[in-house]
Amino acid sequence: MNPDSLAAALLAVLSPIAERRRPEESLDLAAADVVFERPKNRDHGDWATNIAMKLAKRLGANPRELAQEIADALGSVDGIASVEVAGPGFINIRLDAAAAGALAKTIVDAGAAYGRNETQVGNTINLEFVSANPTGPLHIGHTRWAALGDSIARVLKASGADLVSEYYINDAGAQMDKFGASVLAAAKGEPTPEGGYPGQYIADLAAHVLEQRPDLLELDDDAQLAVARELGYARQLEEIKQSLETFNVHFDVFFSERTLHEKGAEGASAIDQAIDRLAEQGHVFEDGGAVWVRTTAFGDDKDRVVRRSDSEIYTYFAADAAYYLSKSDRGYQHKIYLLGADHHGYVHRLKALAGAAGDDPQKDIEVLIGQLVSVNGARLSKRAGNIIEMDDLISWIGTDALRYSLARYPADSPLALDPEQLRRRTNDNPVFYVQYAHARTVNVARNAVDAGVDRSTFAPELLDHETESALLGALQEFPRVVAFAAELREPHRIARYLEELAGLYHRWYDSCRVTPKGDEPVEPVHGTRLWLNDATGQVLRNGLDLLGVSAPERM
Structure with missing residues (x-):
């Protein structure tokens, strides 16, 4: 006898009691309304419920007297050994050994399906996490979000959600040009350009580019940069995917930001279309030559620029808007974003964006902010020089110990791991x-x-x-x-x-x-x-x- 069947039994005996006490009132209760807890003291039975105290006022009854009525009726139900009333009206239920023990066979027969449930059935969810720029290896912060995000995806799917786990590839914008310039400089044997990316991994990417394109340095300057950027990007993204697979993290979708900027057959990009859609709903305006979205109407601390007055290039927020709308267009009503500790400022703007898009910011979008994680004795990556790499952590601690430990604590709690204990x-x-x-x-x-x-x-x-x-x-x-x-x-x-x-x-x-x-x-x-x-x-x-x-x- 499990909690659901126990709840059904309790409701069956409760209905005539309620009808006798208040024939004019319909309780209209479901099994989910009956909450059972495991008593901390096993002498108090297998299950306890406070249903009598919750219903006593509605039924015009003393809580303890109502509890006793329910207990007397439950005592004759098959599978229940005894029922006792405690305190102001708690009902303590003890199952007979056969009813309790039958669960063992139920579990073995169910196998991998045991534990799965339908509490999230009907929810279509897009869960985005990690989403690191493809300009370098994954680091310790990404490692925590990879473990948490993948585990959240697994429990939601096990509970019946229609869920896609998604990695947003930030492969557009100035950082990609800086990345390409860094790879090209390494290929030429030149110092890292100002604002570029240093580290041995850049030299490794440059060697890969030269292996793929021995003629790189014979090309004109623009072509050199384009080749170094694209081949370096493809290689770095593949390494990111390999790191995630090694960590037992699987994404259903890798979504490229570039696709939002590409012009379609009618000459408009997904970003153009997104701004037009927001404008149709009355949330876009011009001021000082710039184009804005009025996100303050949905709780943001300030309105957001989507195109500056001195530029024809859209801002990151414009891409965020197009990306958000693409999730809705792909059929995902609920969007969950897992962001790092330095992204607190994104919460209000993303929720405001949901409101501007016509969604309910309280229901259709969820932003989880994680706190920092540190590892005692961890050394900076020899390849990257300024981070602790995911691959190094996996090699040192192991996938199982690392994943379990990172998933063992709430996302919003700072975390310090002790590798020696985990080994x-x-x-x-x-x-x-x-x-x-x-x-x-x-x-x-x-x-x-x-x-x-x-x-x-x-x-x-x-x-x-x-x-x-x-x-x-x-x-x-x-x-x-x-x-x-x-x-x-x-x-x-x-x-x-x-x-x-x-x-x-x-x-x-x-x-x-x-x-x-x-x-x-x-x-x-x-x-x-x-x-x-x-x-x-x-x-x-x-x-x-x-x-x-x-x-x-x-x-």
Whole structure:
């Protein structure tokens, strides 16, 4: 019996009670309106609800008396062992062992689907994250957003969202010319130009360009710059994609900013069309020869220029507007932006842009701002010289430990990682603790085969040890944890749940045997416990996958 079926049972007994007390009023309650929590003290049962206290005033009842009426009726429901009323009207419910233990088979049968839910069904979401300029390697800040963004995408998809994860390639504008000039200077053996990009990686890109175009220096100046910029850009973007794949981060879409500037068949770019669309809604005006969008009408601190008076070139905000509209045009009602700590100023302008585009800034756009992350003892990249590279962190700490640790904390909390702890194979290393629990479930299953224990028998009523009750209770919570993590965009809730589950499993392992001792015969309890063991392994595996972390079978 899970929380949903328990809620249905409670509503079934509540309806006649409510009708008797207030026949003129319809409660019109759904299962989602009944909230169950796991009591911190296991002596108080498996589940607790405050539904009586919430409804007492509407039904003209004393909360504790109403709770007792509900408890008396629930006590006769199949699968419920006992119901008690505590305090001012809490209802504590204890399931019988068979009803609780049946979950183990449910999980094993569901496999990778266990934990998936439909709380985000109907939501079409475009999730943009990382989006680093293709002018250099990914660094430590991008690493945190890559881990968080990909994990958020995974929990939203697991909760039924129609989601696309997207990387916006800032491949237009002055920075690309500076990048090309830097690569060209390195190819010529000249110093980095003022305002350009230094570092060994630029020299490496220059060597690649010369390998692809041995005739580079024979071209005219404009052609040299164009070739160096384009070949260097293509190579750097490929390296960024390789870094992300190594980090187990997958993007559905890489969206090029250049496509927004390209002129279509009718001679207008996506930016031109975006400005025209905003103008049709009355949000564009001219002042001092410049073209503006009146974003202050939607909560921005100032109106935004889309084209300056002394230029025919659109501003970055104009490209932002076209990009935002393109997401709507591609069918994504909800847009989520994950931005770094230095992008606080973007929140109001992006929300105002949503309003100017005709969307609801409170519902259709979400901007998450992350805080800085540091790594104790990390050295600056030898290639880039002024950053800590993602690739270096992966080589040093490992993808699993790095991803788990970065997803383990809320995005808005500053974070300092201790690599020595993350490389340690001890229980004070959270990722090792969880992965070891999974490896232990696999080892128990292997040993069970050798001992002649299999899953041909399943007697859930035998799972009555206190550690089994606690473990089953935690396993039952997994779908709700996933749904909550998706709703709040907080994958760290998955990590903390897995650590709690691993602890409960280790305690169960110390108390309950899956294989018989010595010459003892194999009994139904052993096969039944194997179901519980395998169910725990499945949930650990499913949870780690939501964080983009592997589930090793041996450690």
